Amino acid sequence: MSKRTLAILAAIGATTIYGLNHTIAKGIMPHYMGAYALVELRVIGAAFLFWCMSFLGPKxxxxxxxxLRLFICALLGMGFNMLVFFKGLSLSTPINSAVLITTTPIIVVLLSAILIKEKVLPLKIVGIAIGFLGALGLILLSSETRQDAPNIPFGNFLILMNSILYGSYLITAKTLIEKYHPFTFMKWLFFLGIFICLPFGYEELATTDWSALNFDAVWRIGFVIIGTTFCTYLFNIFALTQLKASTVSAFVYVQPLIGILFALITGQDRLTTVKIVAACFVFVGVYLASKKPKRIVEH
Structure with missing residues (x-):
């Protein structure tokens, strides 16, 4: 099997894990533990794994x-963005989460225009507007009532905030990603993330009934730490060594489809008219905002 084929499989593996995570992580909260406790376990586990892996990289x-920039990256990417995402997921539903998380490319385009003055073409502006209409539709028009999703509109808002924070992290981290080896960068990010998330997660960790964690809870927690955090990053790193960044980023369109199908198959969520229409708006918006302009060939 060629390295390119392995890279494609790695990219598919990463986006599949992300898609499954919406339902699997939702199954932990709030029945087994709070969202902030899960985030703290995630950053502790990932920090340990990346520090172990760092010995394979350069010193x-x-x-x-x-x-200072590293600390800001940790705040945005390993602290607040994880806290609002998992809290939002605990209040909302897997399908809403899978759809809204896809707005990240739109956020990156918008923030790049605001923060680093990148030129935004009219087509991208249209994409941003359409994508945000879909996101606002999920936030303002969600009228479902579920025992495991006590505040869907606010949960959807928090998930959208996650995309904004993560988009800000990607822009802020760009110079450090280019300067340092991925293992060096990630081990420090997650190490700082432990202390950033601790004030939020400490009380929930202290009040978690650890004796009540059965196999279902343990494998889900393990999936979030090892799969969603550690493996996806390694898979994407390997994929980027063999494929263009634009090719790897294209797999973002697969994630919500996997997330929605898995939630439906496992009976953890259901489709509504609002979700379908909003998802279409978001997907079209992401496509237009991410579309590269055609190069004009001069003769």
Whole structure:
């Protein structure tokens, strides 16, 4: 099997794990533990795994001038964005989560225009507008009532906030990603994330009934730590060594489809008219915002 084929399989594996995560992680909260407790376990577990893996990479030290940017990246990418995503998922539903998380490319385009003055073509502006209409539709028009989703509109809002925070992280982290080895970068990000998330997760961790965690809870927690956090990053890193970034990023369209199908198959969620229409708006918006302009060939 060629390296390119393995890279494609790795990219598919990463997006599949992300898609499954919406339903699997939802099954932990709030029955077994709170959202913030799960986030704290996630950053602790991922930090341990990345520190172990870092010995396989080069021995690097973070320069003093980069620590402030590193801390901001940890706040955005390993702290607040995880906290609002898992809290939002605990209040909302897997399908809503799978759809809204796909708005990240739209957020990146918008923030790039605002923060680093990247030129935004009219087609991308239309895509941003359509995508946000879909997201707002899920937030404002969701009228479902479910015992395991006590506040769907607010949960949807938090999941959208996750996309904004993660988009900000991607822009802020760009210079550090180019400068340091991925293992060096990630081990420090997750290490800082432990302390950023601790004030939020400590009380929930302390009040978690650990004796009540059965096999169903344990494998789900393990999936979030090892699968959603650790493996997906390694899969994407390998995929990027063999494929173009645009090719890897195209798999973002597969994630919500997997997330929605898995939620439906397992009976953890159901489709409604609002979800279908909003999803169509978001998908079209992401496609237009992510579409590269055609190059004009001069003769």
């Amino acid at each position: 690097e030290k973070i320069e003093k001038k980069d620590f």
